[in-house]
Amino acid sequence: MNTASRPSLPHYRLRRRTAGFTALGATLTMLFAVAALGQGAPQAARAGAQPQVLAGSYEQTPFTLTRPYVGVLWRDSRPVGKPNRGALIRGTKLPPQGATFFSWDPVRKRSPSPQSRRYATDRLIRVVLRVADEYARANPGAPRLAIGDLSKPGGGRFAGAFHASHQNGLDADIYYPRLDRRERSPWNVTDIDLKLAQDLVDRFVRAGATYVFVGPRTPLKGPRGVVMALPRHDNHMHVRLPPG
Numbered sequence: 226m227n228t229a230s231r232p233s234l235p236h237y238r239l240r241r242r243t244a245g246f247t248a249l250g251a252t253l254t255m256l257f258a259v260a261a262l263g264q265g266a267p268q269a270a271r272a273g274a275q276p277q278v279l280a281g282s283y284e285q286t287p288f289t290l291t292r293p294y295v296g297v298l299w300r301d302s303r304p305v306g307k308p309n310r311g312a313l314i315r316g317t318k319l320p321p322q323g324a325t326f327f328s329w330d331p332v333r334k335r336s337p338s339p340q341s342r343r344y345a346t347d348r349l350i351r352v353v354l355r356v357a358d359e360y361a362r363a364n365p366g367a368p369r370l371a372i373g374d375l376s377k378p379g380g381g382r383f384a385g386a387f388h389a390s391h392q393n394g395l396d397a398d399i400y401y402p403r404l405d406r407r408e409r410s411p412w413n414v415t416d417i418d419l420k421l422a423q424d425l426v427d428r429f430v431r432a433g434a435t436y437v438f439v440g441p442r443t444p445l446k447g448p449r450g451v452v453m454a455l456p457r458h459d460n461h462m463h464v465r466l467p468p469g
């Protein structure tokens with residue numbers, strides 16, 4: 226995405242709590258959104274972005290529900306470049322599943338997804354786990370949060386034409402919860418629990434997402450310029466965090 230051409234957006238600041246965990250605290254047209262996601266991504270600048278031997282620290286997550294399940298090696302991750310042409314330094318890996326979430330492989334259509342698709346900035350991992358935790362508390366009986374592709378370990382372009390973005394650890398695909406509560410991606414809009422899906426959209430907006438792309442065939446809504454309809458998002462939403 227070319228920030229130079231980007232209209233100014235509300236600036237979100239993340240509140241930082243003690244204990245080292247980050248809590249969260251202009252109209253764009255669809256054409257622009259399509260262009261943003263669909264941009265070609267030549268060779269990403271990868272200097273210094275190779276996956277490193279882990280040099281982070283294990284830390285209990287502050288989330289009650291996930292604590293017994295999640296062992297995350299938190300690293301001081303750094304996004305490089307743009308979501309459509311970028312890399313990820315010291316990516317933090319999402320565990321395959323936890324009490325409040327599971328990973329979903331969109332290629333093999335099964336859970337868990339391979340670890341090579343589960344890297345992001347530590348900030349995005351914290352946001353996703355926090356939303357999963359709060360969503361579970363607010364919606365007893367809801368299926369766990371279905372987390373799809375994040376980024377590759379060093380970022381860069383996914384093989385094939387699967388994603389144009391997801392290159393620098395700031396993008397997450399979240400599958401809409403199903404009415405039948407099955408823990409897999411929905412096939413059709415009629416499979417989606419739209420009330421729960423809207424709740425999730427609202428939570429990611431409140432968590433500071435710059436964009437939440439949703440399916441044109443869904444009735445999901447949100448602030449103008451942030452929640453936008455985008456083709457091929459009728460079974461999942463795409464959440465993007467700001468770079469800093």
Ligand SMILES: [Zn+2]
Nearest residue numbers: 396397398463
């Ligand atoms: Zn996506």
